[in-house]
Each structure stands twice: as structure tokens, then as C-alpha cells.
Amino acid sequence: MLSVAHSDLGNHSVNLSTIFDIATELNKAHCAEYGPSLEQLAQYNTSICDWKEELKIVVSLKTVVHLVSKNVINTSDPQDSPELLQVVSGLLQNRINKADETYSYMVSTCNLAGTQRHELKNKLTALKTEIVSLNEDILDLRHELLNKKGLVGKFRPSERNLAHAVKVSNKSLNMEVAEIEFV
């Protein structure tokens, strides 16, 4: 079942394999109910240097737990791949907010020194940027899959496309009246 998603992801740089691999394991073990919480991970006395990797795991696990619980990942129909990616994207969006929660939690419970706080904040900010970028890649990929399904012209724009459209629009609004032409 997961090979469908893998083959669809094919030559793209988006790395969702970790998510799907963990999902497979979770499926096998029937332990889809709970992933480790942020609090539990913090109790493992994770060093700040490893925190980025740990948070990635949280992101993956929590995403997958949700996917598995909704049976989204158990699809054998390749036509569902765009919808699967839509769900992954929505969940990643939620995870972006988790970086802020993590920072607050670590600062309030782990007695971090100023430089450590600074370092943690920088790392979490970098992680957020990475997740946002991954999310945009996923949405672009989803569009591509919809195109392949013959739905060209009938899909909703991604965040990236809309941001671009707004830039073009702002430029257009700044034009002189004499320059405006209607087509």
C-alpha cells in the first residue's frame, strides 16, 4: 500500500519516506493510538543539539498517528494520493505551531541558560522554516498529481502560488492609469 505513495513521490526531493516508514511500523505493531508527547521527549533529557532531530520525530509520529487513526494511509488506490498529501500537508501545518510550544515548554521546565535559549530558539526557527518549505513542496507535488489525473485548471492554488499572485497584483495596482490595459 505504501509503495503507491512512494512511487508517486518518485523523483521529487520531498522526503516523506520517514513518515511512511514509521507508519508501516506503527501499523504492524497496532500502536497507532499514541506517539510520545513533547513532555515525554523532554524527560528523556534530550540535549539541545539533538532537539531538532527529536522534534522531527515528534512531527513524523504525530502526523502518522493521525493518518493511521483515520485510515488514510491504508489506501491502495493511487487516485487517493493527492488527498493523502493534502492531509499530510494540513497536519504539517499544525506541527509548525508546535515549535513555538516546544520552545516555551523547554524554557519553562528545563532551566536553560541565556545562550542555550538563544541556540534553541534559532534551531526551532530553522526547523519551522524547513517544515514550511516541506509543506509547500508537498502542496506543489499534490498539484502535479492532480494534473496527471487530468484535473488541470480545476485545483486550488497553493500558498506559494497565491503569494506570487498577490505580488503580481500589487505591482499591477501600482501602475499608472495610462499604463493600464484590459484584455
Added chain:
Amino acid sequence: MSSSDKYVVLTTSSLNSDPTTKKLVDDFRDYKNNIIPNFPLFGRDTPFTENKQLELSNICKVHIFKDSELYDMNKSQNSNTTDAIHLVYCEHYQNPKLLSVIAVLSPDAHKSARDSNTIDAILKTAEKFHSLDPAKYLNKSA
């Protein structure tokens, strides 16, 4: 739908020359002409009543749903709203079947629509649009 019932949707050459904005305009044209009636891209579609000048210039806005937003198919189109992106368009004074897409407002579309520079820019574009002869464009599409 006869050609007289059909909406003719123009836009500015600058919006038309960019593939992304052109695509939005094309989708808007299809939506207005019921070619993709149930497609959940466009939400609430109303005149710009928050600003009298914009309203008097026949400026309207339609809420655009981006990929990551939930469009509730159990609700009416008018009940599906978003603050993120609004497509701003104008209905021609002389013929409401002639429309022009003028702008895409974001990231806080309502806030952008209160910005005086944005309002002025929309009004000046609308004014130029109203100076067009609708017969020229509506006959062309027939």
C-alpha cells in the same frame, strides 16, 4: 447558456501576463459561467459594502480558498468564508455581464481592503474599466 447570458471577464494586461494570476482569472471566468459550479475554490461572493466608494464603483470580492483551507461542502457558498485571499473584481456600470478582475488581496484581505493606497489604486483601475465600451467586448465574445 446563450452568448448574451455569458459573463465576459477581462483583467489588466499585467495580471493576464503572469501564468499564476491568469490561471486565477480563467478559473474565475469558468466559475462565473458555471463551468465549474461545484468546485470549492470560490467562497463568499459579494459587493464591497465595507467601503462606500468601492461599493459605488461596483467593486465586488470573492473569497478564494487556498489548498490548505477547509471548504465545507455542506455549507452554502456564501457561508464559506476566508480572510486570507480575496479576488477583487468590478462589474461594468453599463452591463453587469462585463467584469474585470482587478486585484488579489492578501495576507489579511480585509485589512488590505482598508488601506487607502490600495483603495485608490482599485478605484483608478475601476474608473478606467468603466470608460470601456461594453458592446465592443460583449459582441466580440458572441
